[in-house]
Amino acid sequence: xxxxxxxxxxxxxxxxxxxxxxxxxxxxxxxxxxxxxxxxxxxxxxxxxxxxxxxxxxxxxxxxxxxxxxxxxxxxxxxxxxxxxxxxxxxxxxxxxxxxxxxxxxxxxxxxxxxxxxxxxxxxxxxxxxxxxxxxxxxxxxxxxxxxxxxxxxxxxxxxxxxxxxxxxxxxxxxxxxxxxxxxxxxxxxxxxxxxxxxxxxxxxxxxxxxxxxxxxxxxxxxxxxxxxxxxxxxxxxxxxxxxxxxxxxxxxxxxxxxxxxxxxxxxxxxxxxxxxxxxxxxxxxxxxxxxxxxxxxxxxxxxxxxxxxxxxxxxxxxxxxxxxxxxxxxxxxxxxxxxxxxxxxxxxxxxxxxxxxxxxxxxxxxxxxxxxxxxxxxxxxxxxxxxxxxxxxxxxxxxxxxxxxxxxxx
Amino acid sequence: xxxxxxxxxxxxxxxxxxxxxxxxxxxxxxxxxxxxxxxxxxxxxxxxxxxxxxxxxxxxxxxxxxxxxxxxxxxxxxxxxxxxxxxxxxxxxxxxxxxxxxxxxxxxxxxxxxxxxxxxxxxxxxxxxxxxxxxxxxxxxxxxxxxxxxxxxxxxxxxxxxxxxxxxxxxxxxxxxxxxxxxxxxxxxxxxxxx
Numbered sequence: 226x227x228x229x230x231x232x233x234x235x236x237x238x239x240x241x242x243x244x245x246x247x248x249x250x251x252x253x254x255x256x257x258x259x260x261x262x263x264x265x266x267x268x269x270x271x272x273x274x275x276x277x278x279x280x281x282x283x284x285x286x287x288x289x290x291x292x293x294x295x296x297x298x299x300x301x302x303x304x305x306x307x308x309x310x311x312x313x314x315x316x317x318x319x320x321x322x323x324x325x326x327x328x329x330x331x332x333x334x335x336x337x338x339x340x341x342x343x344x345x346x347x348x349x350x351x352x353x354x355x356x357x358x359x360x361x362x363x364x365x366x367x368x369x370x371x372x373x374x375x376x377x378x379x380x381x382x383x384x385x386x387x388x389x390x391x392x393x394x395x396x397x398x399x400x401x402x403x404x405x406x407x408x409x410x411x412x413x414x415x416x417x418x419x420x421x422x423x424x425x426x427x428x429x430x431x432x433x434x435x436x437x438x439x440x441x442x443x444x445x446x447x448x449x450x451x452x453x454x455x456x457x458x459x460x461x462x463x464x465x466x467x468x469x470x471x472x473x474x475x476x477x478x479x480x481x482x483x484x485x486x487x488x489x490x491x492x493x494x495x496x497x498x499x500x501x502x503x504x505x506x507x508x509x510x511x512x513x514x515x516x517x518x519x520x521x522x523x524x525x526x527x528x529x530x531x532x533x534x535x536x537x538x539x540x541x542x543x544x545x546x547x548x549x550x551x552x553x554x555x556x557x558x559x560x561x562x563x564x565x566x567x568x569x570x571x572x573x574x575x576x577x578x579x580x581x582x583x584x585x586x587x588x589x590x591x592x593x594x595x596x597x598x599x600x601x602x603x604x605x606x607x608x609x610x611x612x613x614x615x616x617x618x619x620x621x622x623x624x625x626x627x628x629x630x631x632x633x634x635x636x
Numbered sequence: 637x638x639x640x641x642x643x644x645x646x647x648x649x650x651x652x653x654x655x656x657x658x659x660x661x662x663x664x665x666x667x668x669x670x671x672x673x674x675x676x677x678x679x680x681x682x683x684x685x686x687x688x689x690x691x692x693x694x695x696x697x698x699x700x701x702x703x704x705x706x707x708x709x710x711x712x713x714x715x716x717x718x719x720x721x722x723x724x725x726x727x728x729x730x731x732x733x734x735x736x737x738x739x740x741x742x743x744x745x746x747x748x749x750x751x752x753x754x755x756x757x758x759x760x761x762x763x764x765x766x767x768x769x770x771x772x773x774x775x776x777x778x779x780x781x782x783x784x785x786x787x788x789x790x791x792x793x794x795x796x797x798x799x800x801x802x803x804x805x806x807x808x809x810x811x812x813x814x815x816x817x818x819x820x821x822x823x824x825x826x827x828x829x830x831x
Contacts, residue, residue: 348666
């Protein structure tokens with residue numbers, strides 16, 4: 226996507242031709258002729274769409290066609306290479322489903338949420354009732370456990386596109402659990418969706434009472450169907466599988482239930498288990514990134530995203546010499562807890578081959594590691610195929626060639 | 637921060653249930669009947685306490701495997717189909733035939749040898765199968781199909797009856813092959829000493 230080089234001349238020509246209004250329009254020379262006729266009444270009045278010159282699109286995650294031979298949609302990635310700011314447009318939010326899934330069509334008037342199990346007062350809520358509770362709005366990222374850079378990946382969408390960030394609105398789960406009255410001895414909850422497989426996850430009660438949100442809003446509107454309409458449980462900082470879509474039931478229990486969504490993530494090594502729940506501090510440069518092209522030596526504003534499941538991003542550093550030296554980047558957005566944070570780093574490229582990296586430090590003081598550090602931790606040789614265990618939060622290197630082309634440094 | 641310093645000692649002492657048992661503040665929602673809860677509650681604990689009445693054997697499961705169309709995706713022998721392998725055949729690769737599954741999760745096929753509890757298989761089959769007719773299997777059918785896969789993978793004998801009592805008692809081959817998730821604590825790194 227050449228968003229860095231807007232085709233202003235083409236825009237002027239097209240909008241003028243479509244609108245037939247360019248002649249005599251005082252500002253037409255700057256490509257701002259009103260082009261009302263180019264847009265439908267629906268678009269002008271009731272629902273605005275993005276410009277037809279903006280073509281940024283999601284794509285299936287590498288490795289599995291989507292829809293697959295069963296007609297199931299699997300993982301779809303966000304085009305991070307085109308991203309600005311910290312919010313992912315809902316239409317471009319990544320999609321992941323446990324085994325591949327259809328999107329259910331749920332009438333919110335029929336939808337119910339039941340809370341039961343080890344509670345004093347089992348309760349069933351309608352959507353209207355859930356919306357009567359005092360609401361909370363927070364910005365949180367989601368990330369799939371499968372979001373890992375592979376040597377074969379040729380864009381930041383493929384290496385990192387299974388993370389997105391939205392403003393979520395809903396009711397604190399702790400408030401609903403208080404209404405039901407959690408009983409002594411409870412230690413886990415099971416959260417379940419209403420889709421065809423009733424996908425369910427076990428979540429520690431301590432997390433459920435801490436900061437989980439039962440959300441009906443995403444980016445100022447209803448949660449999108451692919452994201453769990455009409456109700457989604459947001460478990461901030463936990464890997465994607467816990468973010469239960471189409472939430473219909475919460476059961477308070479006294480043990481880990483090893484239910485539908487838990488099963489696929491079972492691991493034997495306690496260290497790997499610990500690295501498979503909460504997302505570690507992570508960052509990636511989205512511009513310039515693999516597949517993009519620098520037009521020649523000169524000034525570039527290196528831009529990227531940082532996030533952590535452990536809290537807020539405290540610091541992002543950028544290296545332009547392959548990790549030998551590091552300098553602080555600027556945080557260009559508020560750094561909310563468990564949210565994407567945009568960073569920027571003014572850079573003058575001298576036209577020589579180089580390697581760009583970023584690393585993030587979160588509010589707990591945890592620093593994003595390199596692949597070399599992680600391989601050393603596991604006592605394994607660092608090869609191209611070395612696979613980071615658990616969630617992969619390692620540093621992503623981008624190689625800039627002398628012709629300005631950018632490539633995956635892990636290749 | 638003020639909020640956190642108030643909450644933390646409460647969580648550490650583990651006395652929050654008492655505090656949470658207070659009367660509701662808002663009073664929204666209605667109380668479900670016992671029947672409503674039973675109809676909705678499809679969670680199955682590894683203890684098996686929610687398993688419904690019913691029973692099944694491998695022989696019944698073998699017939700269902702054909703009749704319900706399982707073979708169409710998983711293969712006539714339980715391997716070699718488009719969908720994940722269900723029955724291990726010695727000398728045959730057990731790849732899931734579903735690219736992308738290597739992203740970090742277990743292929744959902746060979747549960748008889750991988751699942752630490754047989755209840756997990758029961759839960760998975762009832763929720764997830766058959767494709768496009770999920771949730772339509774009766775408890776007897778789920779017990780039978782579970783028994784069939786357990787028998788074919790060498791976990792039980794062909795004539796063993798699977799029901800709410802016998803299923804949770806099975807010693808599964810991979811019982812010790814997993815670790816439950818660690819206790820989660822607010823504002824704590826995921827693994828100490830990890831780089």
